[in-house]
Amino acid sequence: MTAALAVDGLSFSYPGGRLVLHDLSLTVEQGERVAVLGPNGAGKTTFALHLNGVLELQTGAVTVSGLPLAKANLREIRRRVGMVFQNADDQLFMPSVREDVAFGPANLQLPKDEQVARVAEALAAVEATELADRAPHHLSGGEKRRVAIATVLAMRPDLLVLDEPTSGLDPAGRRELANLLLSLPLTQVVITHDLPFALELCPRSVIVSGGTVVADGPTSELLSNTGLLAAHRLELPFGFDPRALGDR
Amino acid sequence: MAGAHRHLLVHAHSPIHALAPEAKIAATFLFVVGVAVTPREAVWAFAVDGLVILVLLAVAGYGLRQALARLAAVLPFITFAFLVPFVSSGERVDVLWFSVSRDGLWAAWNIIVKAVLGTGASLVLAGTTPIPEVVRGLGRLRVPAVVVSIVSFMFRYLDLIVDEMGRMRTAMVSRAHDPRWLWQAKPIASAAGAMFVRSYERGERVHAAMLARGFSGTMPELEHRRAGARDWTWCLLVPVVSISAAVAGFALT
Numbered sequence: 001m002t003a004a005l006a007v008d009g010l011s012f013s014y015p016g017g018r019l020v021l022h023d024l025s026l027t028v029e030q031g032e033r034v035a036v037l038g039p040n041g042a043g044k045t046t047f048a049l050h051l052n053g054v055l056e057l058q059t060g061a062v063t064v065s066g067l068p069l070a071k072a073n074l075r076e077i078r079r080r081v082g083m084v085f086q087n088a089d090d091q092l093f094m095p096s097v098r099e100d101v102a103f104g105p106a107n108l109q110l111p112k113d114e115q116v117a118r119v120a121e122a123l124a125a126v127e128a129t130e131l132a133d134r135a136p137h138h139l140s141g142g143e144k145r146r147v148a149i150a151t152v153l154a155m156r157p158d159l160l161v162l163d164e165p166t167s168g169l170d171p172a173g174r175r176e177l178a179n180l181l182l183s184l185p186l187t188q189v190v191i192t193h194d195l196p197f198a199l200e201l202c203p204r205s206v207i208v209s210g211g212t213v214v215a216d217g218p219t220s221e222l223l224s225n226t227g228l229l230a231a232h233r234l235e236l237p238f239g240f241d242p243r244a245l246g247d248r
Numbered sequence: 249m250a251g252a253h254r255h256l257l258v259h260a261h262s263p264i265h266a267l268a269p270e271a272k273i274a275a276t277f278l279f280v281v282g283v284a285v286t287p288r289e290a291v292w293a294f295a296v297d298g299l300v301i302l303v304l305l306a307v308a309g310y311g312l313r314q315a316l317a318r319l320a321a322v323l324p325f326i327t328f329a330f331l332v333p334f335v336s337s338g339e340r341v342d343v344l345w346f347s348v349s350r351d352g353l354w355a356a357w358n359i360i361v362k363a364v365l366g367t368g369a370s371l372v373l374a375g376t377t378p379i380p381e382v383v384r385g386l387g388r389l390r391v392p393a394v395v396v397s398i399v400s401f402m403f404r405y406l407d408l409i410v411d412e413m414g415r416m417r418t419a420m421v422s423r424a425h426d427p428r429w430l431w432q433a434k435p436i437a438s439a440a441g442a443m444f445v446r447s448y449e450r451g452e453r454v455h456a457a458m459l460a461r462g463f464s465g466t467m468p469e470l471e472h473r474r475a476g477a478r479d480w481t482w483c484l485l486v487p488v489v490s491i492s493a494a495v496a497g498f499a500l501t
Binding site (some may be wrong): 136 | 380
């Protein structure tokens, strides 16, 4: 079976010369849920922006379910990869939730009745049907996050990429988000430095540091390796012992 | 603006609320044009226009005090009009204890009555149409898409930017910043600069998010109820009154 996501030898530097990604490779199988862990400034967000071609490829290759990332495929790639950004306020820009969720399907030029159906389906999946007519900037943090996920679900993606999905959420909002993501039968790449969240959600994790993958394995194993975590500025919350939870 | 607009909208379910926004915008614009071209001596024409506005405000669900309070927004713009009769030249007449210019009196009346009627008309529009609807209406009236997008994004992000500015101000005050004199304005200027840079960067992030969902340069038009013959008929009745009054005013004066 073709991998849901194959990244091979990705390198990227911003204008000015700072090398952010350095020969990064990662393969995610269909249906897998993988956490990308790393400290601030490790290049996680830059990596995410490559997965749907918001940043242009400099070196390396990205393939989504067999389709290579290239200018000609950009539209289909962006449909296949649902990107949920770190700050929901950047993602929700239309005057109402309904219009925001319809933005993607409308860009795909789906027929109107199909657009309406997609909006209903996506809002139902995140349990936000009653928010449809609200203005996005009046929602709570947790509601914004759920609606942001709905905006990409409406495009029926093959792969969901979430950049720091727990930032700014209270513990209840965080738990609801975890339940929601567990309920979605989609390949997921969760970029985070929230290690317990990664452990709860993702059987497999990779650690990105200095712009490249430095470790790849079962999440519980990586999180039990205190030396490895310390070497890459990752820390578990005080009193948290991944071994006590057993394998998930 | 979003915050302010929540107060501008009158929460009622009047027949005016239900009309399509593009018809209401066009009607407001044409009504104001009619008022603007009415000759100032046709006092009765303004009385007819005023009556129409009063009826519309009442139907829209405005209370008397609410309507007056909002009409007061026009005051700063017309204060100078009160000076005109005193400074104008020409034939003088006595009003109360003052000797004022007859021509100046007419000029002042002209400015004040037209400003008040225009404000009244926009109150009807603002009280019955949420901003997203206004934006949609502008788009349907063939206002250039770029302008409509700018208005729409402004509405979406102004709240956020104002909040951010508030937080910055709090941060400045918390560190004992207490500007009183002009030479203390430097931190405010640099805060404004920081705001500009932050907004610009946010713009870039929003654009990335739009690209990620397949944005290709034009905002998709989503399904909403368009104005039908009924909307246009009811809405255009209003400017028909003001324009007829203007024409009759020209004929009779």
